[in-house]
Amino acid sequence: MSRQTFEQLRIPAAILLVLLVVFFVWPRDPRPTGDADPSPSPSVVVGEVGGVIVSPEASPSAAPTGSAIPTSSPEPSATSAPTPAPAADGFGAEVLACRSISGSRCNGQLGTLPASASAFTALVRFTAANAGDELNAVLTGPSGTLPGFPYVLQGSGDGYYYTQFQSAGLAGGTYTLTATRNGRDVAVTTFRIAGN
Secondary structure (H helix, E strand, O other), rough: HHHHHHHHOOEEEEEEEHHHHHHHOOOOOOOOOOOOOOOOOOEOOOOOOOOOEEOOOOOOOOOOOOOOOOOOOOOOOOOOOOOOOOOOOOEEEEEEEEEEEOOEEEEEOOOOOOOOOOEEEEEEEEEEEOOOOOEEEEEEEEEEEEEOOOOOOOOOEEEEHHHHEEEOOOEEEEEEEEEOOOOEEEEEEEEOOOOO
């Protein structure tokens, strides 16, 4: 290539290169234009331990997330303890002992936790919570009483809270998992931990 040809192509090539860099690097809105946000984003994400409160626009009977919560069927050996009556302010809750969770969904509700399992998750789904409510889950059984990690809600509405319990070393037998709100029992369930 001659020097004269190089000088003629240098400026158009530089402009083309700058345009390509700008095209690929320039930030864009990830949504196509005209799309509205399909659902409101949560107003509060509850703590490091876990949970979420959905936007205040949701009604107290709505599911904690934008989609319905699938109903888990407990294993045949699972038993349900009587659930305390809903609070006068409309607050309601349920507590589940789960092998794991996906958001507010319980993956594998426990009937009997195998002795080889090292942990399980207590999932509390609630409606009509108030900002400042302290939620917790307490495990009671042959190994004594073990509190979960309490969390004080920063927002109000419907949502869920979870805490994980280490089950390695716990004695076999029937355990009661109790959800509390401001120190008062709001939901109860029972399950078994298989003996070693």
